[in-house]
Amino acid sequence: MPPGEPKTTRTIWEQSLVVVDSRALGRQCLTQSLRSSGICLNVVAVGSMEEWRSQEAQHPPLSAILVNVGGRRLTDPDISEDITRLVSKFHSVPVIVLADNDDLAQILKALECGARGYIPSSVGIEICAEAISLALAGGTFVPASSVVAMKSAIDSGMQETHPILSMFTPRQAEVANALRRGKANKIIAYELDLHESTVKVHIRNIMRKLKATNRTEVAYKINDLFPLDTRS
Structure with a gap:
């Protein structure tokens, strides 16, 4: 060299x-x-x-x-x-x-x-x-x-398999599905490894997107909009 x-x-x-x-x-x-x-x-x-x-x-x-x-x-x-x-x-x-x-x-x-x-x-x-x-x-x-x-396939699959993701972020969708099952904030926080204050923020954002005034209305509207989505 x-x-x-x-x-x-x-x-x-x-x-x-x-x-x-x-x-x-x-x-x-x-x-x-x-x-x-x-x-x-x-x-x-x-x-x-x-x-x-x-x-x-x-x-x-x-x-x-x-x-x-x-x-x-x-x-x-x-x-x-x-x-x-x-x-x-x-x-x-x-x-x-x-x-x-x-x-x-x-x-x-x-x-x-x-x-x-x-x-x-x-x-x-x-x-x-x-x-x-x-x-x-x-x-x-x-x-x-x-x-x-790959991105197109993933995006398409997510929309088809989990239609709730068309409205919420993945984390909001997890909280929303927990709400529809009547889970308390402390349980949601424990299961999703979140602070309870963070769960409350997610719930407020979910309520705003759904134009809901309380948790019961959130659960009702989610079941009405996404009846086939049964993920926990």
Whole structure:
């Protein structure tokens, strides 16, 4: 390395990124692209981790694993088990998944398996390199589109499953459901781990939203507006 190069860069260059892809052309092209992107890692292409083991002594220590599953799906038990096994075996090394789709279910499955990132092949090589760097820094990369999709799914599910949340905040909804069951402020405070004064504030806000004048009217109106909501 040049004598004036920062120590951190020298340290990174002394680490290896292993690209695992059973397709020779795919892994070779990806490896060359990553090297051209300027990523400060020794990039090694292998068909399997067993192949890496056979040549491990020839390279700097392993620092990250990029697994290209291509068009295979993480929801396939065989694939998810492979990723889980890899994460478990190399527990101190981040495993990142590269795949041909950005389906939300696949991304969630990859994270569930312990992957420290999910990169869809639709992104550019610069983003791919940044995602790997993020994993090395302790972060987890997911495509922005999946975060938006996840938020929409959560919001939709909350509105459909808990319609009372369309009017109240989650905490107000808990207090409101307790009121409809006739629970006293002290009991509500104990069950929700709140101060009794905080419970009273929530009750005042609930009464204001419902235009109710007392607790009995609150319970009546909640049962009338949300008859199917029976959560405690």
